[in-house]
Amino acid sequence: MADAPAPLQTPLSRRGIERLDLMLLCAEALDLNGGEAMVWLSEEMGFRDLFPNRVELWKRRCSNPLRRNTRRAALKPEETDALIRILNALAERLYPMLRTLLSSAEPPELNQQRWDLFRSRLKELVQERLNPRRGGVQRLLDPQEGAELSRELVQAMALSAGEGGFERLRASLLDAAV
Amino acid sequence: MKLTSRYEQTSCRLVVEGLPDLSAGQDSGTIGIVTGFSMGLAGHTELEGQREHLQALLAAVIPYARHLLSGVPRAFGAADAPVAIEPSQGRHQLELRSSQPDTPALQVQLDDAELSDLVRCLDQVRLDQRLAIPFELPELHPLSRKELRHRQPLLRRLAAPVAGVAALLLSAALVSLAPTPKPPGSAPASPSSTK
Numbered sequence: 001m002a003d004a005p006a007p008l009q010t011p012l013s014r015r016g017i018e019r020l021d022l023m024l025l026c027a028e029a030l031d032l033n034g035g036e037a038m039v040w041l042s043e044e045m046g047f048r049d050l051f052p053n054r055v056e057l058w059k060r061r062c063s064n065p066l067r068r069n070t071r072r073a074a075l076k077p078e079e080t081d082a083l084i085r086i087l088n089a090l091a092e093r094l095y096p097m098l099r100t101l102l103s104s105a106e107p108p109e110l111n112q113q114r115w116d117l118f119r120s121r122l123k124e125l126v127q128e129r130l131n132p133r134r135g136g137v138q139r140l141l142d143p144q145e146g147a148e149l150s151r152e153l154v155q156a157m158a159l160s161a162g163e164g165g166f167e168r169l170r171a172s173l174l175d176a177a178v
Numbered sequence: 179m180k181l182t183s184r185y186e187q188t189s190c191r192l193v194v195e196g197l198p199d200l201s202a203g204q205d206s207g208t209i210g211i212v213t214g215f216s217m218g219l220a221g222h223t224e225l226e227g228q229r230e231h232l233q234a235l236l237a238a239v240i241p242y243a244r245h246l247l248s249g250v251p252r253a254f255g256a257a258d259a260p261v262a263i264e265p266s267q268g269r270h271q272l273e274l275r276s277s278q279p280d281t282p283a284l285q286v287q288l289d290d291a292e293l294s295d296l297v298r299c300l301d302q303v304r305l306d307q308r309l310a311i312p313f314e315l316p317e318l319h320p321l322s323r324k325e326l327r328h329r330q331p332l333l334r335r336l337a338a339p340v341a342g343v344a345a346l347l348l349s350a351a352l353v354s355l356a357p358t359p360k361p362p363g364s365a366p367a368s369p370s371s372t373k
Contacts, residue, residue, distance in 0.1 A: 010320075095294075099188060103291035152249060158294040159247045164240075164301030167318050172247040174320035 009077045014065050016173035017075060018136065020083055021064035023160070025129070026153045027090040029122040030097055034090065041089050047082045066130045066137050084170050091161035098158040102151075119150055181209050183309060185302040187295035189220035192303060194232065199310070210310045219296070222286055225274060227260070229311070234261040236300055236313050242270070243297045248321050272296075 012020065028034035039054045051057040060079055062071045075083075091098065100106055101114055123141060130137045139145045160169035185192045192215070199210030212229035219225075238255040242263045245252055255262025255273070262273045270293045275283040288296065304313055 099291045099294060102289065102294065104289040105291075155290050155294075156247055158290070159243050159297060161294075162298040162301050163305045164297075168244055168247055171244065171318040171320050175248050175326055176320065176323040 010174055011074060011077050012080045012173050013175075016175070017063050017080070018066055019156075020080065020087065020173055021061050021067070022140075023087055023153055023157055024061060024083070024090070025125050026118075026122060026150070026157060027087065027094060029118055029125055030094050031090075037090060037093070038086055041086050042082070045082075045085060045089065047086070050079055050082050064130075066134050068129060068131045070131070080173075081170065084173065085166055087157075088160055088166045088169065091157045091165060095158065095161045098154055098161070101154050102158055115147075115150075118154075119147065122150060179206070180213065181207070181308075183209060183303075183306060185299040185306075187298050189292045190295040190299045191218040192216070192299045193218075194303065194309065196309075202310075204310055208308055208310050212311060219286060219288075220292065222284075225284070231260050232303070233313055234259050236304060236315055237261075238263045239272075239293075239296060239300055240304070241316055243293070244318055245321070245325075246293075248326065250321065250326055 024034075024038065027038070031037060039057060042048070042051050042057055051060065059071060060075060060083065061067075062069055063073065063075050064070065101111065101118065103111070106114075123146075126137060126140050130140075132138065132141070140149055156169070156172070159165065180195055180197060183194045185194075194209060194212060195214040196209035196212040198204040198206055198208050202210055204210045212232065214226065215228065215232040216224055216226045217235070234255070238259065238261045242251065242254045245254075246265075251265040251270075253262065253264035255264075260275050260277065262275075264271050264273075266287065270288045270290075272286045272288055273283050274286065303309065304315065
């Protein structure tokens, strides 16, 4: 099975775009230079035509319906594919960190501190950029439900890293809306 | 000349041994015939198998990871398959069944990190250009609404239809309490008639 884009050129649903942007937000919470890394990776991976500068990249991410300043313009499949490839590359870079967070072999207290740090950074980013009136954002900020959701996002990023991660993540983001 | 391909992650190591299928025109660096396969998982003894075991491992773990990524983990691997995997108390239970009679199946509990390592190793195997082996794997496709219905808790799924039925019953009860209009032929009661 080759890691080539499938012929299916379906645009992502609003929920798919929401999950994709939340995972990119997690990458920023895990890496303080995550935002810069995204711009750099976008250029390195040859997406200059799609995202000529950081503002254009930012605007595409603002298609997430949970954003404070959400854009209603639909994303093209090639734009979402490029964002998924950027996330795939970020997850690959961050894989040691993702793995550590998910591992049960780590000392529990130390791992709890790592989770607390990650969650506090994610909370800051969520409060800064997402609309607090949306139910999805309130669930992310909820101490209990937010902890489960952030673990799901970290696990999803770990399964999206590596060679087969792009295909798997794209198929998952194209899931039917429930 | 035997060829060996190794795929490693922190808690997992897969080694595929084989030979080029020269009759199919493969070059000397390509494995076209698998002669052996071994898997080392951290904390467990190394397991050895044949091509069908590698195929069964791929056929169980790759779709399992696909469903887990969508938040709907479920068991994969038929009862007679050499490998099965299922969610088990926040972990992932990998069952490896020996083809030798009277040998009990080996059950390995993987945590999320170990499962990710195994998935990455298997991804490397299935996408390796040096392995010219047609592994039979289901296509990675988006899941349908039916496959995803377990993602929402039962209460949340039932909330909308239950609220709809309740609203209908309530409005029907209120309407039944309203007085029925009098037929147009009957004269209205005169206030003086009480005198």
